[in-house]
Amino acid sequence: xxxxxxxxxxxxxxxxxxxxxxxxxxxxxxxxxxxxxxxxxxxxxxxxxxxxxxxxxxxxxxxxxxxxxxxxxxxxxxxxxxxxxxxxxxxxxxxxxxxxxx
Amino acid sequence: xxxxxxxxxxxxxxxxxxxxxxxxxxxxxxxxxxxxxxxxxxxxxxxxxxxxxxxxxxxxxxxxxxxxxxxxxxxxxxxxxxxxxxxxxxxxxxxxxxxxxxxxxxxxxxxxxxxxxxxxxxxxxxxxxxxxxxxxxxxxxxxxxxxxxxxxxxxxxxxxxxxxxxxxxxxxxxxxxxxxxxxxxxxxxxxxxxxxxxxxxxxxxxxxxxxxxxxxxxxxxxxxxxxxxxxxxxxxxxxxxxxxxxxxxxxxxxxxxxxxxxxxxxxxxxxxxxxxxxxxxxxxxxxxxxxxxxxxxxxxxxxxxxxxxxxxxxxxxxxxxxxxxxxxxxxxxxxxxxxxxxxxxxxxxxxxxxxxxxxxxxxxxxxxxxxxxxxxxxxxxxxxxxxxxxxxxxxxxxxxxxxxxxxxxxxxxxxxxxxxxxxxxxxxxxxxxxxxxxxxxxxxxxxxxxxxxxxxxxxxxxxxxxxxxxxxxxxxxxxxxxxxxxxxxxxxxxxxxxxxxxxxxxxxxxxxxxxxxxxxxxxxxxxxxxxxxxxxxxxxxxxxxxxxxxxxxxxxxxxxxxxxxxxxxxxxxxxxxxxxxxxxxxxxxxxxxxxxxxxxxxxxxxxxxxxxxxxxxxxxxxx
Amino acid sequence: xxxxxxxxxxxxxxxxxxxxxxxxxxxxxxxxxxxxxxxxxxxxxxxxxxxxxxxxxxxxxxxxxxxxxxxxxxxxxxxxxxxxxxxxxxxxxxxxxxxxxxxxxxxxxxxxxxxxxxxxxxxxxxxxxxxxxxxxxxxxxxxxxxxxxxxxxxxxxxxx
Numbered sequence: 017x018x019x020x021x022x023x024x025x026x027x028x029x030x031x032x033x034x035x036x037x038x039x040x041x042x043x044x045x046x047x048x049x050x051x052x053x054x055x056x057x058x059x060x061x062x063x064x065x066x067x068x069x070x071x072x073x074x075x076x077x078x079x080x081x082x083x084x085x086x087x088x089x090x091x092x093x094x095x096x097x098x099x100x101x102x103x104x105x106x107x108x109x110x111x112x113x114x115x116x117x118x
Numbered sequence: 119x120x121x122x123x124x125x126x127x128x129x130x131x132x133x134x135x136x137x138x139x140x141x142x143x144x145x146x147x148x149x150x151x152x153x154x155x156x157x158x159x160x161x162x163x164x165x166x167x168x169x170x171x172x173x174x175x176x177x178x179x180x181x182x183x184x185x186x187x188x189x190x191x192x193x194x195x196x197x198x199x200x201x202x203x204x205x206x207x208x209x210x211x212x213x214x215x216x217x218x219x220x221x222x223x224x225x226x227x228x229x230x231x232x233x234x235x236x237x238x239x240x241x242x243x244x245x246x247x248x249x250x251x252x253x254x255x256x257x258x259x260x261x262x263x264x265x266x267x268x269x270x271x272x273x274x275x276x277x278x279x280x281x282x283x284x285x286x287x288x289x290x291x292x293x294x295x296x297x298x299x300x301x302x303x304x305x306x307x308x309x310x311x312x313x314x315x316x317x318x319x320x321x322x323x324x325x326x327x328x329x330x331x332x333x334x335x336x337x338x339x340x341x342x343x344x345x346x347x348x349x350x351x352x353x354x355x356x357x358x359x360x361x362x363x364x365x366x367x368x369x370x371x372x373x374x375x376x377x378x379x380x381x382x383x384x385x386x387x388x389x390x391x392x393x394x395x396x397x398x399x400x401x402x403x404x405x406x407x408x409x410x411x412x413x414x415x416x417x418x419x420x421x422x423x424x425x426x427x428x429x430x431x432x433x434x435x436x437x438x439x440x441x442x443x444x445x446x447x448x449x450x451x452x453x454x455x456x457x458x459x460x461x462x463x464x465x466x467x468x469x470x471x472x473x474x475x476x477x478x479x480x481x482x483x484x485x486x487x488x489x490x491x492x493x494x495x496x497x498x499x500x501x502x503x504x505x506x507x508x509x510x511x512x513x514x515x516x517x518x519x520x521x522x523x524x525x526x527x528x529x530x531x532x533x534x535x536x537x538x539x540x541x542x543x544x545x546x547x548x549x550x551x552x553x554x555x556x557x558x559x560x561x562x563x564x565x566x567x568x569x570x571x572x573x574x575x576x577x578x579x580x581x582x583x584x585x586x587x588x589x590x591x592x593x594x595x596x597x598x599x600x601x602x603x604x605x606x607x608x609x610x611x612x613x614x615x616x617x618x619x620x621x622x623x624x625x626x627x628x629x630x631x632x633x634x635x636x637x638x639x640x641x642x643x644x645x646x647x648x649x650x651x652x653x654x655x656x657x658x659x660x661x662x663x664x665x666x667x668x669x670x671x672x673x674x675x676x677x678x679x680x681x682x683x684x685x686x687x688x689x690x691x692x693x694x695x696x697x698x699x700x701x702x703x704x705x706x707x708x709x710x711x712x713x714x715x716x717x718x719x720x721x722x723x724x725x726x727x728x729x730x731x732x733x734x735x736x737x738x739x740x741x
Numbered sequence: 742x743x744x745x746x747x748x749x750x751x752x753x754x755x756x757x758x759x760x761x762x763x764x765x766x767x768x769x770x771x772x773x774x775x776x777x778x779x780x781x782x783x784x785x786x787x788x789x790x791x792x793x794x795x796x797x798x799x800x801x802x803x804x805x806x807x808x809x810x811x812x813x814x815x816x817x818x819x820x821x822x823x824x825x826x827x828x829x830x831x832x833x834x835x836x837x838x839x840x841x842x843x844x845x846x847x848x849x850x851x852x853x854x855x856x857x858x859x860x861x862x863x864x865x866x867x868x869x870x871x872x873x874x875x876x877x878x879x880x881x882x883x884x885x886x887x888x889x890x891x892x893x894x895x896x897x898x899x900x901x
Binding site for chain 1: 743744747748751754755758759761762767770771774777778781784785787788789790792793796797800801804805808809812813815816818825827831832834835836838839842843846847850851853855857858860861862863867868870871872875876879883886887889890891893894897898
C-alpha cells in the first residue's frame with residue numbers, strides 16, 4: 017500500500033465528519049441533508065477500500081460496490097419523496113412537516 | 119359509707135348520661151325530672167353520709183392509674199370540710215335545677231342544658247371528694263369544661279361563644295400552674311394522695327414548699343377568678359342566669375378556695391404563701407368592689423361582687439382561718455345563688471333587659487321577688503345579725519388578730535371594701551326596686567318560690583358558727599377543728615364584740631350613703647345618675663385589664679401566629695410543596711418540547727447520541 | 742511518487758467537500774461534490790481498486806448527482822435567497838459534535854498499532870470470484886432492492 021492504513025482512515029474520518037457537519041448544519045433543508053448523507057457514505061466506502069488494500073482481500077471492495085448500489089436505490093426513493101412532499105407543501109423545509117408531533 | 123359516697127357521685131353522672139343518650143326522646147317533664155331528681159338524690163346521700171360520719175372516711179373505689187411508680191386509684195376522702203361543702207353544693211344545685219325548669223321553659227335546648235348541669239354537679243362533687251390529685255384534677259377540668267359549655271350555651275351568638283372560650287382559656291393558664299405542682303409533688307413525694315402529701319410538708323425545704331404553694335395558688339386564682347386571672351368572670355355572665363347562679367356564684371368559683379383550704383396543712387408551713395394569698399384576696403376584693411360600683415348591668419354587678427367576696431374568702435385562708443373562710447363560703451353560696459336567681463326573675467320580668475337604669479319600681483310589681491332579693495342583699499352587705507354579717511366578720515376578726523404591718527394594712531383595706539360592698543349592694547337594690555311602678559311581664563310563680571329556702575338559709579345561716587362570747591363555741595369551728603392543722607388565735611370576747619360593732623356600723627354607713635344617693639328615685643334626676651361613678655369608663659371596664667391583656671399577650675400572640683400561619687405554614691410549607699409540583703410540571707412541559715415533530719431536532723438528538731456512544735467507545739479503547 | 746499524488750488528491754477531496762457543504766446555492770454544492778467524487782475515485786484507483794473507482798464515477802458522480810440536479814431543477818430550488826439559511830443555532834451544535842467526533846475517530850485510529858502489510862493487489866478476476874461466489878446472495882438481494890426502488894419511485898412520483 018502506498019500510504020499507511022492510518023492515513024487512509026484519517027482521511028475517511030475527516031470526510032465523514034464533514035458529511036455529518038453538513039447534515040447537522042443544513043438540517044432544515046432536505047436536499048442538503050441528503051447531500052450530507054452522500055458524503056458520509058463516501059467516507060465509509062473509502063474506509064472499506066483502504067481496508068481491502070491493506071489486507072489484500074476483495075471483501076472490502078465488494079462491500080464498497082454494494083454500498084454504491086444501495087445508495088443509488090436509496091437516493092432515488094428519497095428524491096421521489098422530496099418531489100412528493102414538495103407537491104404537497106411547496107417547501108423543502110423539514111420543519112414544515114411536523115404533523116407527527118405529540 | 120362507701121355506698122353513700124359512690125351514690126353521691128353516681129346519681130348526677132347517671133342523670134347526665136341518661137339525658138345525653140335518650141333525653142331527646144323522653145318527654146320534657148320526664149327528662150327534667152331525671153335531672154332534678156338525680157341531684158336531690160345526691161343531696162339525700164350526702165346528708166345520710168354526713169350524719170354517719172365519724173372522723174374522716176377514706177375509701178378506694180377502684181384502680182385507675184397505676185404504672186411504674188404512679189399509683190392513683192379512684193379514692194375518695196370524706197371529712198368534715200368536704201362534707202359540709204358537698205351538702206351545700208348539692209342543696210344549692212338542687213334548688214337551681216328546680217329554678218331552671220321554669221327559667222328555661224321556652225328554650226328548646228333544655229336537654230343539653232340539664233345534661234351539662236348534671237355533668238357539672240358530678241365534676242364538682244368529684245373535685246370535692248377526691249383524695250388523689252389526678253382525680254381532683256379530673257374534677258377540676260370537668261368543671262372548667264362544663265363552665266365553658268354552659269357559658270356558651272346560646273352559642274349561635276358569637277359573643278357568647280367568645281365568652282365561653284375566654285373563660286376556658288384564662289382558667290387554663292391557672293391549670294398549667296396546678297399541673298406543674300402535681301407533677302412536682304409526685305416527683306418529690308412519690309405519691310399523689312392528698313392526705314399523704316399534707317403530712318409530708320416538713321420533709322422538704324421551705325422554699326420548695328413556697329414555690330409549690332404559689333403554683334397551687336396559681337391554679338386557684340384561675341378557677342376562682344382572682345387577680346390577675348379574673349377577666350373571665352364578668353364576661354361569663356353571657357350564659358343563662360341559672361348557670362351564673364350555680365357555677366359562678368356558688369360552686370366552681372369556690373373550687374380554688376377549697377383547694378387551698380384542703381392543702382393548708384402543707385402550704386401553711388411556708389410563711390410566704392399565706393401572706394401572698396391574703397394580699398391577692400384583698401386586692402381582688404378591693405378591685406372588684408370599685409368596679410361593681412360603676413356597672414350598669416345587673417348581672418355584672420353580681421359577678422364583680424362574687425369576685426370580691428371570694429377575695430374575702432382568700433383573705434381568710436391567707437390569715438390561717440380556714441373555718442372562717444369555709445363559713446363565709448357556705449353563707450355566700452346561699453345568698454349569692456339567691457341574688458342571681460332573683461336577678462333572673464327580674465330579668466325575665468323586664469323582658470331580658472339587664473340594664474339597671476332601665477328598671478325601677480319593681481318593689482311593687484314583684485313583691486315575691488323583692489323580699490328574698492332584699493334578704494340576700496342585706497346578707498351581702500353584712501348588715502348586723504344576718505348570716506353574711508357573722509361570716510364576713512369572722513374573717514375580719516381573724517385578719518385583725520394576725521397582726522403585723524401587712525395584715526393590719528389588709529384589714530383596713532378589707533374594711534373599706536366592706537363599705538364599698540354595702541354601697542354598691544344598696545345602690546343595686548334602690549335602682550332596681552325603688553321608684554314608681556311600671557309595666558312588666560309576669561314571672562312564673564315557681565321561680566319565685568325557689569327563692570325562699572335560700573333566703574331563709576342566708577338570713578339565719580349565721581347560726582352554724584356563732585361567735586364564742588354567746589356561750590358555746592361555733593358548731594362549724596368544732597367540726598373543722600381537727601382538720602386545719604394550724605389553729606387560729608382565739609380572740610378575746612371584748613375584741614370580738616368591738617370588731618363586730620365596727621363591721622355593723624360600716625355596713626349601716628354604706629346603706630346610708632346609698633340611700634342618700636339613690637334612694638327615693640333620686641337617680642332619675644340629672645343624666646344617668648352621678649357621672650362621677652356610673653359610666654366612669656375606668657371602673658366600668660374593670661380598670662382596663664382586658665385592654666392591658668390584649669396589649670400584652672393577645673396582640674403579640676396574634677402576630678406570632680399570623681406570621682407562623684401566613685409566613686411559615688403558607689409561605690414555606692404550602693408554597694414549597696406547590697413549587698415542587700410546579701417544578702415537576704415545568705420539567706415535564708420542557709421535556710415535552712423535545713417531541714415537536716420536527717426532523718431537525720430529532721436529527722440533532724440522534725447525532726448527539728451517536729457521538730456520545732462513540733466517545734464512550736473511544737474512551738474504553740484508550741484506557 | 743504515488744504518495745504525493747495521494748496526498749494532493751486527499752487535499753482536493755477535502756477542499757471540494759468543504760466548499761460543497763458551505764455553499765448556499767444547491768447546484769453549486771452538487772458540482773463541488775462531483776469534483777470531490779472524481780478525486781476520490783482516483784484515490785480508489787491508487788488503492789488497487791480500479792473497479793470501485795470506475796463504479797464511483799459512473800454511478801455516484803454520474804447517476805446520483807445528476808438525479809439530484811434533475812430534482813433541484815424540477816422543483817426550482819436554485820434560488821438561495823428564498824431558502825432558510827442556517828443560523829448560529831445550527832452551526833453551534835454542529836461544530837461541537839463534529840469536532841468531538843473527529844477527535845474520537847482520530848484517537849481511535851492512532852491508538853492502533855501500525856502494521857504495514859504488503860499484500861498482493863486484488864485482480865478483477867479474484868474480485869468477481871469473491872463477489873459472485875461468497876456474496877452471491879447479497880448480489881441478488883441488492884438487485885431486488887433496485888427493483889423495489891424503481892417501483893417505489895414510480896409510485897411516489899406519479900400524478901393523480
